[in-house]
Amino acid sequence: MHGLGQRARQASQEMAVADTAIKNRALLAIADALETDRSQLKFVNTRDLDAGRERGLDAAMLDRLELTDDRIDAMIEGLRQVAALPDPIGTIDDMKYVPNGVQVGKMRVPLGVIGIIYESRPNVTVEAASLCLKSGNAVILRGGSESIHSNQAIARCIQQGLAQAELPEDAVQVVETVDRAAVGVLITMPEYVDVIVPRGGKGLIERISAEARVPVIKHLDGICHVYLDDRADHAKAVRIAINAKTHRYGVCNAMETLLVHQNVAQPLLRELSGLYSQKGVELRGCPVTCEILPNAVAATEDDWSAEYLGPVLAIKVVLDMDEAIAHINRYGSHHTDAIVTEDFTRARRFLREVDSSSVMVNASTRFADGFEYGLGAEIGISTDKIHARGPVGLEGLTSQKYVVLGDGHIRQ
Amino acid sequence: MHGLGQRARQASQEMAVADTAIKNRALLAIADALETDRSQLKFVNTRDLDAGRERGLDAAMLDRLELTDDRIDAMIEGLRQVAALPDPIGTIDDMKYVPNGVQVGKMRVPLGVIGIIYESRPNVTVEAASLCLKSGNAVILRGGSESIHSNQAIARCIQQGLAQAELPEDAVQVVETVDRAAVGVLITMPEYVDVIVPRGGKGLIERISAEARVPVIKHLDGICHVYLDDRADHAKAVRIAINAKTHRYGVCNAMETLLVHQNVAQPLLRELSGLYSQKGVELRGCPVTCEILPNAVAATEDDWSAEYLGPVLAIKVVLDMDEAIAHINRYGSHHTDAIVTEDFTRARRFLREVDSSSVMVNASTRFADGFEYGLGAEIGISTDKIHARGPVGLEGLTSQKYVVLGDGHIRQ
Numbered sequence: 145m146h147g148l149g150q151r152a153r154q155a156s157q158e159m160a161v162a163d164t165a166i167k168n169r170a171l172l173a174i175a176d177a178l179e180t181d182r183s184q185l186k187f188v189n190t191r192d193l194d195a196g197r198e199r200g201l202d203a204a205m206l207d208r209l210e211l212t213d214d215r216i217d218a219m220i221e222g223l224r225q226v227a228a229l230p231d232p233i234g235t236i237d238d239m240k241y242v243p244n245g246v247q248v249g250k251m252r253v254p255l256g257v258i259g260i261i262y263e264s265r266p267n268v269t270v271e272a273a274s275l276c277l278k279s280g281n282a283v284i285l286r287g288g289s290e291s292i293h294s295n296q297a298i299a300r301c302i303q304q305g306l307a308q309a310e311l312p313e314d315a316v317q318v319v320e321t322v323d324r325a326a327v328g329v330l331i332t333m334p335e336y337v338d339v340i341v342p343r344g345g346k347g348l349i350e351r352i353s354a355e356a357r358v359p360v361i362k363h364l365d366g367i368c369h370v371y372l373d374d375r376a377d378h379a380k381a382v383r384i385a386i387n388a389k390t391h392r393y394g395v396c397n398a399m400e401t402l403l404v405h406q407n408v409a410q411p412l413l414r415e416l417s418g419l420y421s422q423k424g425v426e427l428r429g430c431p432v433t434c435e436i437l438p439n440a441v442a443a444t445e446d447d448w449s450a451e452y453l454g455p456v457l458a459i460k461v462v463l464d465m466d467e468a469i470a471h472i473n474r475y476g477s478h479h480t481d482a483i484v485t486e487d488f489t490r491a492r493r494f495l496r497e498v499d500s501s502s503v504m505v506n507a508s509t510r511f512a513d514g515f516e517y518g519l520g521a522e523i524g525i526s527t528d529k530i531h532a533r534g535p536v537g538l539e540g541l542t543s544q545k546y547v548v549l550g551d552g553h554i555r556q
Numbered sequence: 557m558h559g560l561g562q563r564a565r566q567a568s569q570e571m572a573v574a575d576t577a578i579k580n581r582a583l584l585a586i587a588d589a590l591e592t593d594r595s596q597l598k599f600v601n602t603r604d605l606d607a608g609r610e611r612g613l614d615a616a617m618l619d620r621l622e623l624t625d626d627r628i629d630a631m632i633e634g635l636r637q638v639a640a641l642p643d644p645i646g647t648i649d650d651m652k653y654v655p656n657g658v659q660v661g662k663m664r665v666p667l668g669v670i671g672i673i674y675e676s677r678p679n680v681t682v683e684a685a686s687l688c689l690k691s692g693n694a695v696i697l698r699g700g701s702e703s704i705h706s707n708q709a710i711a712r713c714i715q716q717g718l719a720q721a722e723l724p725e726d727a728v729q730v731v732e733t734v735d736r737a738a739v740g741v742l743i744t745m746p747e748y749v750d751v752i753v754p755r756g757g758k759g760l761i762e763r764i765s766a767e768a769r770v771p772v773i774k775h776l777d778g779i780c781h782v783y784l785d786d787r788a789d790h791a792k793a794v795r796i797a798i799n800a801k802t803h804r805y806g807v808c809n810a811m812e813t814l815l816v817h818q819n820v821a822q823p824l825l826r827e828l829s830g831l832y833s834q835k836g837v838e839l840r841g842c843p844v845t846c847e848i849l850p851n852a853v854a855a856t857e858d859d860w861s862a863e864y865l866g867p868v869l870a871i872k873v874v875l876d877m878d879e880a881i882a883h884i885n886r887y888g889s890h891h892t893d894a895i896v897t898e899d900f901t902r903a904r905r906f907l908r909e910v911d912s913s914s915v916m917v918n919a920s921t922r923f924a925d926g927f928e929y930g931l932g933a934e935i936g937i938s939t940d941k942i943h944a945r946g947p948v949g950l951e952g953l954t955s956q957k958y959v960v961l962g963d964g965h966i967r968q
Binding site: 555 | 569646654656658663667668750769791796798799907909912914915917918919920923930942943945946955956958959960961964
């Protein structure tokens with residue numbers, strides 16, 4: 145692992161000063177290599193799938209592991225999209241003259257070496273590599289042991305693309321060993337790795353955060369709320385409450401708890417209950433909710449901090465917006481929370497007082513996403529406050545340095 | 557310590573939404589309290605000084621510990637300056653409509669609770685508290701045991717100011733115990749502390765970085781370089797090389813190694829040598845330097861990565877700018893490095909390729925400072941790349957959250 149780290153550090157110095165055109169050429173060459181190797185990729189992938197079935201992986205795991213034609217198409221398309229994005233590196237912002245006479249500005253630079261640790265989905269190999277490459281970083285990829293053959297085959301395509309653009313092949317390295325101890329080493333060598341991005345289940349992320357000696361850009365829970373205010377437009381409230389819960393269940397920006405102002409709880413909950421029933425959503429309510437909705441089961445204290453990632457919804461009727469905000473800041477995971485209201489002052493207060501990475505007015509929590517926000521790409525969503533918060537695009541993989549221009553200026 | 561943390565977390569929620577005018581009122585009231593308690597502060601400070609003398613602290617430590625009238629004036633003036641700075645909290649940047657129809661922007665928010673760990677200088681208590689307060693954070697201050705009485709007296713002034721502005725007194729807490737284990741607890745409770753800023757010697761900072769379970773904004777070494785190119789203006793080269801080394805010795809942005817292009821080494825080093833001699837600067841040179849300057853002693857490998865913090869300078873004659881950049885990126889501490897040249901293309905390359913938190917052309921490294929850069933304040937200089945890099949002002953104590961405004965928008 146230390147050799148890997150050393151080579152990555154070396155490659156990162158070349159990557160940091162690589163021209164945009166060369167980085168784009170590599171991305172497009174990788175896309176071409178994937179197209180050329182398509183049948184080989186699918187063949188190798190069947191080895192991982194067979195091994196996975198033997199090891200008794202469940203259907204969901206096997207599904208994530210599979211490289212279908214559609215997924216290979218998506219990888220290729222993704223590479224082309226990243227090539228088309230503006231290059232953040234070298235951008236100089238806020239250049240200005242300061243009173244001592246020099247000019248001071250900030251230039252965007254790569255972080256250096258990024259370690260990505262992920263599970264099962266081999267397409268992450270391409271996604272993560274392309275974002276690190278475009279942002280001028282070197283990357284060390286550590287996928288799950290269950291997708292090792294697929295990842296190695298994809299890595300060969302990436303190496304080809306890098307070689308064609310005459311970029312260092314060590315700019316993207318895939319950890320070959322399936323030894324779990326390798327992860328422990330990867331996250332504890334700050335001399336070679338500048339930041340770790342874990343992508344996967346909560347268990348993986350908690351373990352890595354606890355043991356890392358390197359900064360971690362991470363996302364833990366997505367316990368998202370929608371608060372329906374008594375000054376909400378009824379139709380918007382219903383539309384957003386349904387979309388935030390039922391558009392997709394297994395995603396971090398799906399609503400897990402619905403908060404409703406007491407004055408509008410009766411009409412809203414009755415209408416929503418019917419719609420949720422049609423979609424097969426189980427409702428768990430506070431005592432007032434259960435009075436209004438006979439089909440709701442009583443929520444326990446645990447329900448207020450549950451991330452169901454499925455067709456279950458906790459519902460609480462609140463006295464007013466203050467109670468809603470207090471509930472969100474206490475039980476939420478500081479990910480994404482929305483208010484539905486037509487009241488200007490309340491909207492303004494909600495935006496200020498809710499302490500989450502995305503705070504919304506009259507919009508579905510499902511919008512919390514790098515692509516929806518116009519970042520053009522997403523390496524993950526951060527629920528931390530340090531460095532990057534919310535959806536993390538190319539900029540989250542960069543830092544800034546001060547540039548100072550003078551004409552022989554000295555400090556007095 | 558956990559009780560302290562819990563109270564800080566609680567207070568941070570009130571601080572995050574406090575009006576700018578109220579925060580400023582608190583800052584000015586603290587300044588008034590320091591003025592009123594001036595003689596009391598000096599009296600209490602003598603207790604720390606007496607105890608320090610008994611414990612055999614050296615003269616430099618005792619000097620840093622002393623609260624003179626000038627230093628109290630500076631604390632008061634500092635508070636008034638921070639009150640006059642624009643409030644970063646609540647600022648919304650980059651608000652724009654995105655293709656799905658919603659508006660997306662970023663609002664600046666406080667980090668939450670900041671832990672500051674520092675040694676001897678009691679004026680840090682006021683400096684750190686004022687910056688945390690203005691940026692809407694709660695702060696836990698842990699000063700050195702040698703300044704405990706001075707820090708407590710200053711803390712009482714801060715409490716008075718907070719109370720007068722009706723802000724929670726727990727927004728600024730001073731750790732009362734001199735037990736060293738308290739630091740170990742403070743840096744390992746991520747549930748209550750969002751970031752640690754250590755200020756002090758390298759030993760302190762290394763120990764904290766190694767043991768912290770909380771992000772650390774830190775500054776380790778300042779091994780700064782000036783490279784005199786063969787296309788440098790002679791007068792500018794001399795002026796900057798003298799200023800960067802001799803303006804002040806014990807500071808992190810002082811030059812520690814001078815690199816000189818071989819074509820101009822003779823005339824530049826001969827002139828500089830005389831000027832350095834006048835100032836009593838000891839020169840340690842590479843073999844070529846020692847040939848040119850008989851008064852230079854031979855540098856060892858260790859000299860290239862030494863932070864002298866005193867009147868000693870390492871000098872190396874290089875073949876060209878490539879060697880200079882390679883030397884800086886290898887031996888430097890990624891703090892601040894400067895080139896002196898009139899060559900446009902080389903200036904442009906140096907800015908891009910040197911991997912330091914501040915990179916300069918034709919200016920003294922001594923400018924690397926929050927006040928000189930126009931930040932209005934400085935909590936420290938970060939040599940990390942994550943979150944904040946270079947001089948850290950109020951903005952480094954903040955994060956951003958996404959705000960999303962819609963009109964009933966749902967994800968398709």
